[in-house]
Amino acid sequence: MSDVRMFDSRPATAVDAESPLAVSNLAERARRSAADPGVTLRERAFLGHLILRGGAIVLDEAVREVLGVSLPARPGALVHDADGERSIQWLSPDEWLVIVPEGEAYSLEKRLRDALGDAHFAIVDVSGGQTLVELSGPRAREVLMKSTPYDVHPRHFPAGKGVTTIFGKATAILRRPDEDRWELVLRRSFADYCYRWLVDAGEEYGLAVEASGR
Amino acid sequence: MFHIYCPYCEEHREEEEFHAKGQAHIARPADPDACSDAEWGDYLFFRDNPRGIHHELWVHAVGCRKFFNITRHTVTYAILETYKMGEQPTITAESLARGEKAGNVQAASGGQQTVGASDAAVASVKGAQA
Numbered sequence: 001m002s003d004v005r006m007f008d009s010r011p012a013t014a015v016d017a018e019s020p021l022a023v024s025n026l027a028e029r030a031r032r033s034a035a036d037p038g039v040t041l042r043e044r045a046f047l048g049h050l051i052l053r054g055g056a057i058v059l060d061e062a063v064r065e066v067l068g069v070s071l072p073a074r075p076g077a078l079v080h081d082a083d084g085e086r087s088i089q090w091l092s093p094d095e096w097l098v099i100v101p102e103g104e105a106y107s108l109e110k111r112l113r114d115a116l117g118d119a120h121f122a123i124v125d126v127s128g129g130q131t132l133v134e135l136s137g138p139r140a141r142e143v144l145m146k147s148t149p150y151d152v153h154p155r156h157f158p159a160g161k162g163v164t165t166i167f168g169k170a171t172a173i174l175r176r177p178d179e180d181r182w183e184l185v186l187r188r189s190f191a192d193y194c195y196r197w198l199v200d201a202g203e204e205y206g207l208a209v210e211a212s213g214r
Numbered sequence: 215m216f217h218i219y220c221p222y223c224e225e226h227r228e229e230e231e232f233h234a235k236g237q238a239h240i241a242r243p244a245d246p247d248a249c250s251d252a253e254w255g256d257y258l259f260f261r262d263n264p265r266g267i268h269h270e271l272w273v274h275a276v277g278c279r280k281f282f283n284i285t286r287h288t289v290t291y292a293i294l295e296t297y298k299m300g301e302q303p304t305i306t307a308e309s310l311a312r313g314e315k316a317g318n319v320q321a322a323s324g325g326q327q328t329v330g331a332s333d334a335a336v337a338s339v340k341g342a343q344a
Contacts, residue, residue: 075224075278092278093222149228163223164277166230171276 004113008106009125019045019212020131020191026211029199038139038205041198044132045212048105049185050098051091052112054121059096062115063088066108071096078162078175089162089175097173097185099132131191133198135182139205144182146201148174152182168197216291218272221298222280231276237261238271238283265289267307272296 021043052059060071067086072079078089086104089097100108109123135143144152150165151157152174162175162183170193173185186194199207216229243249243257262268268288273281285294285303294305 075222092280095278149230166228166276 003118006106006110006113009128010103010106017046019043020186020188021045021133021195024192024195026195026209030209030211033208033210034206036206037137037208039135039137039143039202040140040208040210041195041202042134042136042210043195043212044134044183046102047127047132048098048100048102048108048125049127049130050100050105050109050112051124051126052088052096052098052121053094053123054116054119055094058116058119058121062112062119063096065115066111067098076161076163078160078177080177084177087175087177089173091164091173099185129188130185131188133184133186133191133195135184135198136180137205137208139202140182142205143198143201144174147197148172150174167194168201170194170197216293218284218293219296220274220277220280221282221296222278223274227274227277231274233273233275235271235273235281238269264307267294267305267310269303269306 026043052063056071056073060073063069063071067081067088069079069081069086069088072088072090075090075093078087080087086100087098089099091097098108105125105127109125112123141152141154147168148165150163157176159176159178162173164171164173166172167174167184167186170190171187172190172194175183175185177183184194184198199209217226218229218232219226220232240257240261243253246254249257265288268286270284270286271281272284273279280299282296282298283301283303284296285305286292287294295303297303
């Protein structure tokens with residue numbers, strides 16, 4: 001049992017929430033989506049993002065117990081749980097990013113803290129600090145090739161890999177959950193810039209934007 | 215542009231992701247209070263500027279954000295090896311001068327030629343590292 005005091009950041013009553021891309025007005029751009037898009041851009045807002053820090057051996061046991069997947073120890077590894085909703089990604093030798101569906105971050109953090117007890121670790125809820133944008137479509141890789149110096153060829157970037165790298169002069173986490181989709185985890189302050197970059201870069205392939213409706 | 219091997223990410227990354235942070239292997243004096251001003255000044259401000267092999271501290275700033283060491287040649291800019299914090303280099307000015315095969319770098323039979331420095335320069339590098 002952990003003696004760290006936790007703050008439940010979930011509001012007790014319904015309040016308006018705005019994603020970092022609220023100012024970018026995706027809904028307006030969505031109305032001008034290409035009919036036969038080469039690239040489809042979709043924001044997955046309000047997911048729960050947690051940063052886990054600590055030794056791999058200590059964290060592995062707790063993550064196995066709570067998330068049901070083993071901690072990816074290999075650099076650049078990204079694993080999903082059985083239904084593909086929850087993911088955990090290697091960020092550095094002692095740092096992992098966990099992304100879970102909306103509203104699960106608090107309970108997950110609590111269960112991880114209980115499982116880890118007095119071990120030497122840190123968990124930080126960074127859900128408000130970043131957002132996730134998903135790219136799909138046959139030309140999505142070409143958009144990325146223009147935007148990042150990282151080699152996104154399938155031979156070098158297979159599904160189940162994720163890296164922190166430069167994205168259009170900003171930084172972003174680029175990940176590939178499966179063969180057809182790419183995910184970008186964008187910092188809040190870079191989100192609008194990166195979205196505009198993506199719209200500009202995707203225009204020539206026919207871009208469709210799907211707004212989340214919130 | 216360099217492709218730099220990050221020993222923590224275990225792959226080559228674009229130079230843009232890294233920052234150089236100066237000379238590596240500078241030990242903080244164990245007892246600063248017992249240091250003379252000259253010793254403390256040396257520790258804080260004075261750095262080697264060798265012609266040839268230089269061990270440097272770099273950080274993978276956009277990436278794993280870990281510090282690591284690079285052995286670099288200041289004349290050719292060749293990066294000879296990268297290694298984690300706390301480890302010692304396998305390639306040094308001395309090892310190249312001896313013509314040793316170290317890591318994946320094969321020094322030429324006249325080690326100095328690979329280093330691109332004269333005997334005197336190698337001696338001065340050795341002196342600076344002693």
